[in-house]
Amino acid sequence: MTEFTADRREFVLGGSALAAGLSLKYASPVEAQSGQVYGAWEDVMRGKWTWDKVVRGSRGLNCTGHCAMNVYVKNGIVWREEQQGEYGRSGDDTPDYGPRGCQKGLRHSKYMYGRQRVLYPMKRTGERGSGQWERVSWDQACDEIADKFIDYAIEHGPESITIAMGTQMTLKRASFGSLFRFANLTGIMVPETFAGVGDLPVGAYQVLGYELPGDNMAAVFKSKVCLVWACNPAATRIPDAHFFWEARYNGTDVVVISPDFNGSSLHASRWLNPKPGTDAALAMAMAQVIMEDRSIEWDYVREQTDLPFLVRTDNRKFLRGSDVDPESDGGDKRFYIWDEASNQAALAPATGFGETAGRGLELETDQTIALGALKPALEGRWTVETASGPVEVTTVFELLKTQLQAYTPERVQEETGVHADNIRSVARSFATAKPGMIFAGYRMNKWLHGDLLLRGCLLMCALTGNTGRAGGGLQTTQLPNADGLLAYAFNGVGPRLKVAATSLWDYAHGEGADLNRRMYGDNYAEYIDKHHSEAIDRRWIPDYAKTPWKMGFMAGHNPGNWRAGGEGWRESAMLALETIVTLTPNMSVTAMFSDYVLPIADHYERQDYVMEGRTPYAQVMDAAVPPLGESLDDWGAFERLTAAISKRAIERGIAPVEDQIFGQPISHDYTKVNAIYKSLTRKDGSQLKVSGTGDVAQFMIEHSKGLSKVSYKKLQRDGFVRVDDSADVQFGKGSNYSHYVLDSVTDKKPYSTLTGRQQFYMDHDWFLQEGEGLPTYRPPKSLDGFGLxxxxxxxxxxxxxxxxxxxxxxxxxxxxxxxxxxxxxxxxxxxxxxxxxxxxxxxxxxxxxxxxxxxxxxxxxxxxxxxxxxxxxxxxxxxxxxxxxxxxxxxxxxxxxxxxxxxxxxxxxxxxxxxxxxxxxxxxxx
Amino acid sequence: MGKQVAMVIDLNKCIGCQACTAACKSLWTDEEGQESMLWNNVETKPGPGYPKNWEEKGERSGWKDGVLQYGGLHPDEDFGGEKLLNHGAAYFEGTADRLQQEEPMGYGANWDEDTSSGDYPNNYHFYLPRLCNHCTKPACLEACPVRAIYKREQDGIVLVDQDKCQGIRLCNQACPYDKVYFNYIQNKSQKCIFCFPRVEQGVAPACARQCPGRLRFVGYLEDAGPIAKLVYEWKVALPLHPEFGTEPNVFYVPPILPPSFDEEGRFSDEPRVPMDYLRYLFGPEVDQSLITIMEEMERKQQGKESELMDLLIARDWKSLFNIPDVRVA
CATH class of the missing domain: 2.40.40.20 (Barwin-like endoglucanases)
Structure with a gap:
């Protein structure tokens, strides 16, 4: 055979004429290759595409994907996964959501069997980080952890113990709920990780009283101009990215704004490339163009925003009810407009009803921001009579006009490097091609002055009437309502959850002011520290320096990877902990530096469900195979831990631990914590003995508006179900998503802000002192001597x-x-x-x-x-x-x-x- | 007479996510001996691609004036390949300080991801997914001295009969697209099978059905449907390197990048990707293809109807797959 091969090779290579003759083979394969029988081997390949069973599943991690997968099991192991794919649409004209997925998701069937998996409980034997472990039983690990838990809780209070939930698990609704339930029952502290990673859209909260405005992904297709800003959906929203390029084909002006020419820039209609951190100047310049062109939705601005509100020119404060009548009830929250109809100052409707209700709660007011016969002026100066005499007033709109004069495209070109003509061109597109959308990346918020960028973006959206418009407005994200989760977490003992801001927690437990001193100089460090102390003194923020930090549970959480400061944070904060317990399917630097690592079941080995507002679907996670090794899902792991805590508390005769929540005394009886953890009272009063996460999922679904007609069994069968009231690109009131912005834009309920409007002016002393009363631009900070x-x-x-x-x-x-x-x-x-x-x-x-x-x-x-x-x-x-x-x-x-x-x-x-x-x-x- | 199966890949939608690569790998090439094999890969263009500098070899392969050319074989390092990491040593045994590949790769299938050409801010690059073209004049088939390679009558899929292949590797030398790989354990040449077991049951190939970017149309050239419309009617889908002479049955909708900037930084009319480069990839037809796409895009911008744009938008995901009896996998 070898001989034949060699001959043949020579034959083919040697004679081109013969080779040319042979080329007839392709023309008629059967004829030319007669005598050859092909295809028997094809059955081998057909045999490869077979499987024993299919289970509906997904990956419940924080990628916002929640993609519906068929998980194929062959010979007892997960072989591969493939998108279920057959979703519907949001509205008739938009593309459907199919098939959703990405390379990581399509790799999970292999990764879950990877060598990074933690398969049994491990206890550290060498130095932290040495990678030296002893395999221990769940019983031993839980008993030891329980004893330490009880010791810290008694000696330093439960708040000295934290449980942080990371991106590995935050989207698994029932499991996430189980961790909250554990925290709620034991009184330990939850350092939040949303603002902790710098993702919280604070600027959106400041303006709207709501931090997560957003519709589902199909809304992108409805936009006629879409500014994809500080966001690279080609890399970070892989299942959703198609909507952007489909929109471009559909005539939408898709403008990617990013310093680097990334995977999204290359598919954009146009690309703007500001210098890093100068984006807020760009937003202000676009607002300036809109203002100068007067491409303004006047009625919208009059009704929905604080731009017509009157401001005293003497002290730059809002004109308040208390200025006019110092005795008036709630007068410091009453604001005025200048009514052109009656040519006098008039109280703005729906202001002054007291403390705002806060996001997620039904605003308990029948007040409306509808203007009725009022016609608020936007431009002008007037004199009004106050208790202390006449004062001159003008509008927020007038202040803003002046403010924007500093942001002409020519000036902003110098700061951003973006040509003035391009700024004008994109601003005009945004102002005229309605609806106009700003698809905002979380990266906006990671700058110190990221809030200003969002205020600038929302100003662009407000002037053009785009906030609340289908296919328009600022898009951050939508999370499902917390009703089901809180019903579960609080069940039996009521709300006792303690959540801490990571930024403040780290300021107290990390390097704090010393770090700023070393990096940004004494003056700046003192300046921040002074405000931090003063905010504590005024009880605006908690003082976490008073809370010792002794023990940390890291649940699917890898802060050693991402926390600002890297090794600096690891050394100063994390390793200062006396006990670190990491619960995870996979090893990481955080697990490596832990004292105990507990094995957690991965996505295809557990039951749960996932929801995220990118699509209108609730997605099941079902167990295709049993948990690998000795791993347990999160509910199961905390069942074991609470059992150990109760057992040891009984054995040690531990009395209830006294504690406080919202200023009220409470106590935690650790002898009962396991019993309470496992029992739930349904809304109909019946008792449920929880035996696994599937039961929790069923309970949470039952208690979630917009999902009430679904059962977990149905989810297991179908894979995903559509949430109620989600026919269009915006979620309806009956869905399990926020209707907050539409409550105001379409139903005219006041916003949960001080002014009851989209609030662009902050007349608080600290805002004014910082020059941040109005949207503005502040350059990013640098380290001296480093230019990149x-x-x-x-x-x-x-x-x-x-x-x-x-x-x-x-x-x-x-x-x-x-x-x-x-x-x-x-x-x-x-x-x-x-x-x-x-x-x-x-x-x-x-x-x-x-x-x-x-x-x-x-x-x-x-x-x-x-x-x-x-x-x-x-x-x-x-x-x-x-x-x-x-x-x-x-x-x-x-x-x-x-x-x-x-x-x-x-x-x-x-x-x-x-x-x-x-x-x-x-x-x-x- | 049988039909010819075909694929149209829309480069204006490809985000380089490699979901197709991962889907293919899990399904077909996850065995020992297949570590460096990506029947489907996605590479950044311009760039050396996978295997490294395949286009240079491509110019020496395929058909020239009706004569089959053999371009030689790539050294193994041109493929990169999947390498395991030292998880055991780094995480569980305490014997390695750093988690890393057991054997560092010096090159890989996606080594030059986002490596742009030209100067910032007028640089350019895009993503090019590649699989076997299931050519009408397959060089690999012609090259095989033992006639292990055949083109199926019913659908034109080109296959390497694993029972017959003797690992001679002339097919590897002849294919100008370097889409035949060598399994060193089995001593066989292996390549994309266009997921024929799926196609036979009406399910699109994994790389197409599992593409979250919705950019791969699958169907038969002879059937009415998006493939025929894009290739023959609108003439916007073009084969890659037509000069290689093998008559590929995978076609590409060429990319339109955002406008470049003039010297002062204003938006300019100058195309970002030099036309010569696109002609190099897709032949002279690319000029008209781009004009057609841009004209139709403009119609949509003006609020007018466009059949072409609606085809490419593909509102209904399943409209991408025009093969009989589509069923859910």
Whole structure:
């Protein structure tokens, strides 16, 4: 045979004439190849595409995907997954949602069997981080953890113990609820992670009294102009990205705004490339163009916003009821407009009814912001009589006009690098091609002054009447209502949940003011610290320095990866903990530095359901195979832990631990915590003995508006079901999503803001002192002597820190963490593509491979986030040059100003991640 | 007479997510011996791609003046390939400080992801998914000295009969697209099978049905439907490197990137991707294809109807797959 092959090879290669003759083979295969019988082997391939059973599933992690999968099981293991795919539409004209999915999701069937899996409980035997473990039983692990838990709770109070829930598990509704239930029953602290990762859209809360305005993804298709801003859906919204390019085909002006030419920029109708961190100037310039062109939806602005509200020119404060009548009830919350109909100041409707209700609660008022016969002036100056004499007043609109004069496109071109003509062109498109949408990335919020960018964006949307318009407005996200989750978490003992803002927690437990002193100088550090102290003194924010931190449960949570400061935070805050317990399916740097690692079942090994407002569907997770090794799902793990806590509390004769919540005394009887954890009272009064997460899911569904007609069994069978009242691109009142903005825009209920309107003017002293009374632009902070900006984004080939170590995903990158640099910046530092570089600043350093590409703006570096420190030399990732861990801004510490107050999880100071600079050089391995 | 199955890939929708790559890998090439095999891959263009510099080899392969050319074989390192990480040592045994590939890769199938060409801000790149073209004149078939490669009468799918293949690798040399791979364990050449077991049952290939970007149309060239409309009527879908002479049955809707900037930074009319590069990839027909797409896009911008745009939008996901008896997998 070998001989024949050699001959044949020579034959073919040797004679071109013969080879040409042979080419007839393709023309008529059967004839030319007569005598050959093909196809028997085809049955082998047909045999490969077979399976034993199909289970409906998904991955319940925080990628906002919740994609419906058929999970194929063969020979007792998960073989592969494929999209179920057959979704419907939102409205007749939009594309349907099918098929949803991404490379990580389609890789899960392999990753779940990967070597990073934790298969049994482990107890640390060597130094933290040494990777030396002893395999222990669940009983031993739980008993030891329970004893420590009880010790800390008695000695330092339950708040000295935290449970943080990470992106591995936050979207599994019932499991998430189980962790909250554990916290609620035991009195321990939950450091929130939304603002903790710098994602909280604080600016949206400030303006709207609601931080998560957004419709489902099909709304993108309905927009006629869509500014995709600080967002790279091609990498971060893979199941949804098609809507953007389909919209472009449909005539929408899709404008991507990003410093780097990313995967979304290349599919845009147009690309704007501001310098990193200057986006708010761009928003202000576009607002300036809209204002100058007077492309304004006048009636909308008069009714929906505070722009017609009167402001005293003497002290720049709103004219209030208390100015006119100091004795009036609630007068400090009553505001005025100038009524052109009667040519006099008049009280604005629906103001002054007292404390605002807060997001998620039905506003208990029948008041309406509808103007009736009133015709509020937007422009002018008038004199009004107050208790202390006549004062001159004008409108917020007038102040804004003046403010915007500083933001002409020509001036803003200097700051942003975006040509004035391009700013005008995009602004005019936004103002005229209605509906106009701003699809906002979370990265906006990671700048210290990210709130100002959102205020600028919302101003653009308000002037053009786009907020609340189908296919328009600012899109952040939509989360399902908390009704079912809270009904479960609070069941039996009522609400006792303690949630802490991570930014403030870290300020107290990390390096605090010292960090700012080292990085941003004494003056700035003192300035922040003074405001922090004053906010505590005024009881605007809690003082977490008074709460010792002894023990941390990290549930699907990997803060050692992403927390600003990297190793600095790990050393100063995390490793200061006496006991760290990580519950996770997969190892990570956080697990590595833990004292106990408990194995948690992965997505195809457990029951739950997932919801996220990107689509109008609730999605099942069903168990295709039993949990791997000794892993348990989260409900099961905490059943074991509560059992151990109760057992040890009984054995040790522990009396109820006295505690306080909302100023009221409460106590936690740890001897009963397991019994309570497992029993629920349904709304009809009947008792439910919970035996697994499926029961919890059923309970939560029953208690969730908009899902009441669904059973968990139906979900298991069908995979996904449509939530009620979700026929169009905006969710209806009967759905399980917020109807908040539409309540005001269509139903004319006041917004939950101080003014009851979209509030663009903040007359609080601290806002005025900071120059942030009106939307404005403040440049990002830098570190002295370092000129490059490291920008980052959610990973394409990972979900947060997950899947970053999957062998295929890694091989579809460069095998190790890489950082994008511009060719000019690389050349001037003698760095070539593929070289290792050391990225450093006065805070720290990390080493990664240089990925030289002209898609990166000169003067900046770009890195996908989520690469685990374990994958870096010295176990230091990008977080090690993020010096912003203690950067909080004064206006986000303000409380007692209507809706502006410390309200976890809706409004707390955002953790800052971007206001840092760095340098890089070639790195040669020792 | 049988039909010819075909695929149209819309590059204006491809986001380079590699879901197709992962879907294909899980289904067909997850065994030992197949680590460096991606029957379906996605690469950044312009760029050396996968395997590295395949287009250079492509120019030496395929058909030239009716004569089959053999371009040689790539060294293994041009493929990269899936490498395991040292999870055990780093996480559980305490013997490695860093989690890394057991054997570092010096190149990979997606090594140059987002490596742009040209100078910022007028740089350019886009994503190009690639699979076997199931050519009408398959070079691999012609090259096989033992006639292990055949083109199925009923659907034109080109297959390497694994019972007959002897691992001679002339097919690897002849294919100008480098879409035949070598299984070193089995000593067989292997390649994309257009998911024939699925297609036979009316289910689109995994790379197409599992593409979240909704950018792959599947159907038969002879049937009325989106494929025929895009390839023959609107003439917007073009084969890759037609000069290779194999007459591919995978077609691409060429990419239209956002406008470039003039010297002062204003939006300019100059196309971002040089036309010469697009002609290099898709041949001279690309000019008219781009004009047609842009004209139809403009109609939509003016609020007018466009059959072409509606076809490409594909509001109904299943409209992408025009094969008989589509059923849910």
């Amino acid at each position: 900006r490291l920008t980052m984004g959610h990973a394409r080939h990972g979900v947060h820190s997950m899947y970053r170590d999957d062998s295929l995903m890694v091989s579809l990158q460069r095998g190790e963490p890489d950082v994008f640099v511009n060719p000019d910046d690389a050349a001037s530092r003698q760095v070539a593509d593929g070289d290792l570089i050391r990225v450093y600043n006065s805070y720290g350093e990390f080493v990664a491979q240089a990925h030289v590409s002209s898609n990166t703006q000169p003067g900046s570096l770009f890195m996908y986030h989520g690469w685990d420190p374990m994958m870096f030399r010295g176990r230091e990732n990008f977080s090690s040059v993020i010096s912003t861990g203690s950067l909080v801004k004064p206006v986000q510490l303000v409380g007692g100003y209507g809706h502006i107050s410390y309200r976890t999880p809706n409004n707390v100071p955002n953790q800052t991640y971007h206001d840092s600079t760095c340098e890089f050089e070639k790195y040669v391995e020792a």
